[in-house]
Amino acid sequence: MLSDISFKNYKKSEDIHGTILYPAIMVAPVQKNIISDLMRREDIQSVFDPFHGSGTALYEAAQLAHEIQIVGCDINPLANLITKVKLQGVDQNIREDILQLKDMLSSHGKKYNYTFPNMYKWLREDIVASLSRIRDAIIEISNEQNRLFFWYMLCDIIRKYSNTRSSTYKLHIKEIEKIQSIDNDVVKSYISAIDNNADKFKHNTWNFTLHKCDILDLLPKLNAASFDLSITSPPYGDNATTVPYGQFSMLALHTIDKKDLELEGWEFENYSIIDSKSLGGKKRNANLSPYQMSLLEPFLSKIAPAKHRKVLVFFEDYFKFLDGLCRVTKKYIALTLGNRTVDRVSINLTDITKQYLETKKFQKLVHATREIPIKRTPKVTSLVYEKPVSSMNHEFIMIYEKERFVA
Numbered sequence: 003m004l005s006d007i008s009f010k011n012y013k014k015s016e017d018i019h020g021t022i023l024y025p026a027i028m029v030a031p032v033q034k035n036i037i038s039d040l041m042r043r044e045d046i047q048s049v050f051d052p053f054h055g056s057g058t059a060l061y062e063a064a065q066l067a068h069e070i071q072i073v074g075c076d077i078n079p080l081a082n083l084i085t086k087v088k089l090q091g092v093d094q095n096i097r098e099d100i101l102q103l104k105d106m107l108s109s110h111g112k113k114y115n116y117t118f119p120n121m122y123k124w125l126r127e128d129i130v131a132s133l134s135r136i137r138d139a140i141i142e143i144s145n146e147q148n149r150l151f152f153w154y155m156l157c158d159i160i161r162k163y164s165n166t167r168s169s170t171y172k173l174h175i176k177e178i179e180k181i182q183s184i185d186n187d188v189v190k191s192y193i194s195a196i197d198n199n200a201d202k203f204k205h206n207t208w209n210f211t212l213h214k215c216d217i218l219d220l221l222p223k224l225n226a227a228s229f230d231l232s233i234t235s236p237p238y239g240d241n242a243t244t245v246p247y248g249q250f251s252m253l254a255l256h257t258i259d260k261k262d263l264e265l266e267g268w269e270f271e272n273y274s275i276i277d278s279k280s281l282g283g284k285k286r287n288a289n290l291s292p293y294q295m296s297l298l299e300p301f302l303s304k305i306a307p308a309k310h311r312k313v314l315v316f317f318e319d320y321f322k323f324l325d326g327l328c329r330v331t332k333k334y335i336a337l338t339l340g341n342r343t344v345d346r347v348s349i350n351l352t353d354i355t356k357q358y359l360e361t362k363k364f365q366k367l368v369h370a371t372r373e374i375p376i377k378r379t380p381k382v383t384s385l386v387y388e389k390p391v392s393s394m395n396h397e398f399i400m401i402y403e404k405e406r407f408v409a
């Protein structure tokens with residue numbers, strides 16, 4: 003099983019996954035191999051990704067078997083939109099709608115309100131004007147499937163022409179000279195993005211349910227053994243100090259018409275609220291069982307006490323997630339994990355997860371390590387006690403089988 007996972011020559015620019023940027027996405031052919039290998043081994047009727055992000059695994063599952071049930075969850079409304087668009091694709095009238103959009107972009111149609119807090123900090127005034135024109139045109143597209151595709155294609159354009167640096171997923175302002183030197187080709191770039199990419203969205207999948215919420219709220223509502231395969235890459239630490247998926251998404255979320263987003267109502271309270279509501283993000287005291295504490299002790303003993311709370315809060319959520327995941331999974335769990343460093347101590351998420359799953363009656367099928375060839379997060383992320391701290395540059399793939407399926 004899983005004979006090749008390196009895919010060193012895989013270029014996501016050639017498929018649908020390269021049509022949008024999202025942090026820490028999984029490598030599509032690796033996920034495809036996992037799913038197809040498991041499908042050969044066992045009848046898989048349903049696939050669940052509890053942290054679907056940009057929908058890599060769910061899309062690959064849907065391509066492998068159109069009839070299977072696809073279920074996902076993510077707290078980030080941008081992840082929800084991205085995955086929805088990848089799965090449902092575009093309507094057959096997409097070329098007519100592209101023509102209509104281009105027509106509206108060259109005329110002066112109805113103007114809709116477009117403003118958000120600190121808008122001109124993150125977008126130059128003329129860039130706002132160009133984005134507004136595109137936004138006004140998209141709102142006028144009546145076909146929802148195509149309209150959502152048009153929003154999707156706008157996300158990378160917003161980021162590219164914004165005042166935030168491309169070297170980090172955080173919102174981090176560029177130097178003033180760099181902001182002044184941005185060439186405003188917003189409309190032209192957008193038109194070529196939709197023209198060049200629309201054909202990648204011709205596969206339509208409808209047998210899917212995406213939950214836009216906190217996975218810890220969703221899991222207790224799901225029936226036991228609901229999914230044959232659960233496949234995901236969970237966050238490997240709190241978003242604020244690992245990958246800020248929420249902050250990364252805010253400029254796009256503020257630009258997309260709210261009517262076209264799945265929202266719970268709190269998402270725009272501030273720029274970091276999605277991150278602080280994500281796994282391990284809520285500030286509180288954690289309460290872990292003695293067994294859970296025993297898994298963390300080897301790491302905590304080397305970490306400064308002031309940093310314990312951050313680790314404990316994350317793992318309280320993470321173990322709750324694993325408890326729920328084991329309950330709702332009928333046959334297989336496939337995880338892509340990374341280890342993170344706190345206080346120069348690498349926290350072995352893989353080993354902690356392995357031990358935990360084994361107590362939940364899941365047996366190891368495969369463990370594999372994959373080097374991450376290209377990374378936006380710099381290999382050295384911060385300085386602790388004046389020494390550089392390296393960030394994750396390997397990912398670990400773990401496939402587990404529920405014990406009662408073992409012959």
Ligand SMILES: C[S@@+](CC[C@H](N)C(=O)[O-])C[C@H]1O[C@@H](n2cnc3c(N)ncnc32)[C@H](O)[C@@H]1O
Nearest residue numbers: 027028053055056058076077078216217280281
């Ligand atoms: C590693 S990313 C998943 C990337 C995805 N596998 C892909 O290929 O794009 C982790 C995701 O978990 C989501 N997330 C974090 N905490 C969450 C929570 N409590 N409930 C639901 N989703 C959460 C983040 O918004 C992010 O999209």
